[in-house]
Amino acid sequence: MMIEDEDVTEDGSHSIRCPVLVTERLVMRPPHTDDAVEMAQLANNRRVADMLSRMPHPYGKAEAHDFIERTAKRVTGCAYALALADNGAFVGGAGLDFRQHGLELGYWVGEPYWGNGYATEAAHALIDLAFRATEVEHVHASCRVVNSASRRVIHKCGFQYVGQGMIDSISAGRVPVERYSLDRKTWVSLRTWAPAKS
Numbered sequence: 001m002m003i004e005d006e007d008v009t010e011d012g013s014h015s016i017r018c019p020v021l022v023t024e025r026l027v028m029r030p031p032h033t034d035d036a037v038e039m040a041q042l043a044n045n046r047r048v049a050d051m052l053s054r055m056p057h058p059y060g061k062a063e064a065h066d067f068i069e070r071t072a073k074r075v076t077g078c079a080y081a082l083a084l085a086d087n088g089a090f091v092g093g094a095g096l097d098f099r100q101h102g103l104e105l106g107y108w109v110g111e112p113y114w115g116n117g118y119a120t121e122a123a124h125a126l127i128d129l130a131f132r133a134t135e136v137e138h139v140h141a142s143c144r145v146v147n148s149a150s151r152r153v154i155h156k157c158g159f160q161y162v163g164q165g166m167i168d169s170i171s172a173g174r175v176p177v178e179r180y181s182l183d184r185k186t187w188v189s190l191r192t193w194a195p196a197k198s
Contacts, residue, residue: 042110
């Protein structure tokens with residue numbers, strides 16, 4: 001999932017309450033310093049970084065601490081650590097950000113946890129939060145054209161394709177992306193999400 005950094009609105013005009021979210025298998029909470037070691041281990045993977053716009057590679061504890069500190073100071077959007085409900089293991093991150101074109105969903109999951117449906121489960125929770133906690137009419141998402149796993153998550157959430165564009169990725173350079181949108185009316189019809197497991 002890719003999100004343009006330069007489009008972030010940080011003036012507080014688009015606030016959203018970011019409660020801890022509990023899904024069937026995940027606890028979605030603010031990232032904290034105890035996550036830094038696991039975050040660095042999972043994020044220090046070119047197969048992850050190349051699919052995101054703002055994740056550098058290599059990625060170490062310094063980058064993890066910087067991210068955690070920056071998210072604690074945010075005034076718009078929501079940033080979540082994804083932790084397994086049964087043992088607390090950090091498995092990735094997800095969030096909602098207000099951009100110039102609207103509210104955008106983003107997520108990543110560490111490679112050891114791929115194929116378990118965690119990204120879909122987190123995306124469902126964040127979409128529900130977006131439409132329940134704000135008055136937005138659309139939630140947006142994008143993925144690299146080569147990222148079939150992220151595309152499947154987006155499709156499972158009911159997003160509709162709206163076009164292609166280019167984005168600057170810290171790790172991969174300038175790359176093409178597919179853009180998607182989910183409107184409130186469609187979300188209402190899909191609120192009983194199918195199980196997220198792959």
